[in-house]
Amino acid sequence: MVVDVSAQPEQSELPPPVAPKRPRWHFVLWGLVVLPGILALGEAYRSPRLNFADYWSIVARVTTPEGGLRFGELWMLHNDHPSVLVSIVFWANARFFGGTNYGLGFACVGLAAIMLIAMISMLPKHLTGVRRIVVSAGISVLLFSSTATEYFGIGMSGMHWLLGIVPAVTALAFAHRGWTVPAMILAVLASLGHGAGFPVWIALALVAWLRKDAVWRQILPIVLGLVTFVIWMLPARPPGFAAPMLLGVDTYLGSGLAMLGQIWAGKALDLAFVGGALMVGLFTVLATGSVKDRRSDDAGWLGAALLTVLVAVMIGLSRGKYGAMDGLSPRYAMVALVCAAALLVLSVIRWPKLKVVPVVLVIALATYAVGNAQAGAVREKYPMQPFLAVAMLVDAKGQMARMQATPNVLPVLQSLRLYPFTDDFTLGCKAGPDGPELGDKVDLSKATALPLPKHGEGFTSGAVEVGPVVGDALISGWASINGNAADCVLIVDQNGEVVGGGAVGIPRGDIMQFTHATGRAGWIAVAKPGTKDGAVLVLSRGVVYKVAELPR
Known part of the structure; x- marks a missing residue:
């Protein structure tokens, strides 16, 4: 018996199975992976x-004054750790990416x-x-x-x-x-x-x-x-010392x-x-x-x-x-x-x-x-870095060392024109394009005396708490102008020349306990070595205030 295949009924083709759709909220969950x-x-x-810190010593060790890489220094241990890769990365960061x-x-x-x-x-x-x-x-x-x-x-x-x-x-x-x-x-x-x-x-x-x-x-x-x-x-390795x-x-x-x-x-x-x-x-x-x-x-x-x-x-x-x-x-x-x-x-x-x-x-x-x-x-360490930038610019090696930055890195920074040795460095005084910078003169006769604090009174006050105002020393205090932090802090010599500066906006929650001031009214500053009997100025919206030392 011969079967006529063509005479058999056509079988309908089944559609291919459809993969189950992934719920849209799955994309939200994957967003939580990225967030x-x-x-x-x-x-x-x-x-x-x-x-910060170790960056400076490694860059100083592996970088030539011209910006080249000292290959022999890559194999030196750093704090007893291998430093080959980190030395290359720090050097490349300084050489090609602005440090x-x-x-x-x-x-x-x-x-x-x-x-x-x-x-x-x-x-x-x-x-x-x-x-x-x-x-x-x-x-x-x-x-x-x-x-x-x-x-x-x-x-x-x-x-x-x-x-x-x-x-x-x-x-x-x-x-x-x-x-x-x-x-x-x-x-x-x-x-x-x-x-x-x-x-x-x-x-x-x-x-x-x-x-x-x-x-x-x-x-x-x-x-x-x-x-x-x-x-x-x-x-x-350097000789070890007894445990403290x-x-x-x-x-x-x-x-x-x-x-x-x-x-x-x-x-x-x-x-x-x-x-x-x-x-x-x-x-x-x-x-x-x-x-x-x-x-x-x-x-x-x-x-x-x-x-x-x-x-x-x-x-x-x-x-x-x-x-x-x-x-x-x-x-x-x-x-x-x-x-x-x-x-x-x-x-x-x-x-x-x-x-x-x-x-x-x-x-x-x-x-x-x-x-x-x-x-x-x-x-808490973030606001301190402008202080280090000024210390580098004025060659305050003592304060650089205090912030774990070796002075040996300065020739490299100057040669490669790395921050703060750049044209865009500023003390941050916000007084237009002509705000005072290092080396400028300030007319001290036009400076307004910033009142010393009185418990619970006033929105404008401040003081130098750690002094004296001399070169290559940590100078610190706080200043509040209308309840706000100052725009910048300057150190001037007796002739009014700006010989130092630092960081403002330092957290000082303790100040809020006895005066009407922001919790970020603190400042720290440094002046170039050799400065004697300097003065601390702060600026707010272009107005210059002279900060007095607390009575001792």
């Missing part, structure tokens, strides 16, 4: 133009964003939908937490630590997927960036073991780690635990101890299960947690001699935040029934709020 990074960019934007602090801050935000992407890439495939987005947002809030404000507001500090931590975490992300070669390359970069990157070799070996990789992939990180340690031991206090095991333990627990404690040392101990306890519980079952999904996350715990051990042993309080330093914050992020993800993977949304919400909000104490301490 913390935007806030960090805002912090970098509001930070001072002038750099700005906020430039480094923006770069630190970019580095943290790279680490965020690397960590999100390690999330297991079975973590989908809202749970995946919420966990990603939680990681973002932790990495860009207010506790980490120093990394974005003081770019020098952030660059030091992130050049070790970010390559290390990214190396673990590559190893998590079995990409050994790029992981090794990034681990080398981490070891050249900062001492915080050293434990990555042990973490990489753990990741390879959990993944049941080939034996050589498990052994190679240990071998390279030993080589790194030997190379680190080679450079000569009597120490015990509890001191070292407390320093390490405080470093991990600071993100839950603000400035409360006891809470930091408890928070750090809880994090170590949770790490132990999670690590035991991961190692026992050799969970490959946990590999990169357990590696990141191990990395940070080992860094805490290093900090405890190396910095414990300065007391456990040193563990609360905000420069360690990112280590603790990465640890918290890794433990959060491991907990979500281990306990699928965990209520992810409320848990992440509580951790994110609590961490961001508690970080306010650390953020506030960092922001």
Whole structure:
């Protein structure tokens, strides 16, 4: 029997399956992943133009007077840490990007964003939908937490630590997927960036073991780690000094635990101890299960947690001699935040029934709020930088040293025309284009005497609290004009020549307790060396006021 195929009824073609549409509010949740990074960019934007502390000594060491790079100096240890990458970055910042602090801050935000992407890439495939987005947002809030404000507001500090931590975490992300070669390359970069990157070799070996990789992939990180340690031991070191206090095991333990627990404690040392101990306890519980079952999904996350715990051990042993309080330093914050992020993800993977949304919400909000104490301490340093700028311009080396800026950097700044040795530098007097600047003359006979304060009276008053008004000394006080802070502060000699200046808008909440003044009425100033019997002037809307010293 012959079947006529053409005579059979046509079968209707089924339309291809339509993928379920993602709810629009998913885009809102992804916006929460991006928002913390935007806030960090805002912090970098509001930070001072002038750099801080270690930046100056490194730039002075690695930069020639003509702006070239001293390659031999790259291999010098800085505070016992490798400084190859940070030296190159600081030199490039000075040579090509104006030597700005906020430039480094923006770069630190970019580095943290790279680490965020690397960590999100390690999330297991079975973590989908809202749970995946919420966990990603939680990681973002932790990495860009207010506790980490120093990394974005003081770019020098952030660059030091992130050049070790970010390559290390990214190396673990590559190893998590079995990409050994790029992981090794990034681990080398981490070891050249900062001492915080050293434990990555042990973490990489753990990741390879959990993944049941080939034996050589498990052994190679240990071998390279030993080589790194030997190379680190080679450079000569200055002689050490005895600890400034009597120490015990509890001191070292407390320093390490405080470093991990600071993100839950603000400035409360006891809470930091408890928070750090809880994090170590949770790490132990999670690590035991991961190692026992050799969970490959946990590999990169357990590696990141191990990395940070080992860094805490290093900090405890190396910095414990300065007391456990040193563990609360905000420069360690990112280590603790990465640890918290890794433990959060491991907990979500281990306990699928965990209520992810409320848990992440509580951790994110609590961490961001508690970080306010650390953020506030960092922001208090911002208004001080104009003082350092003037000290550099008038060659007040004593005050430069007090603010941890080596005078050796001055020839480099002058040669490269870096701020404050730029045409746009100003003392900020806002009196039109002809506001007084260094070297100008002010007619002292036209200056209005600023009244000394009387308890609870007047909106216009002020005083020099720390003097005398001489060269290369810290001069400070406060001034309120109609309840507002002054536009600028000047130091003039007896002839009325402007020989110094400084910073206004310094927080002084104590002044509000006895007068009608803003809480930002403080000022600090410095004059060029050799100045004697100078006078302090403040300007507000072009009006010059002479500030008297408090009676002694």
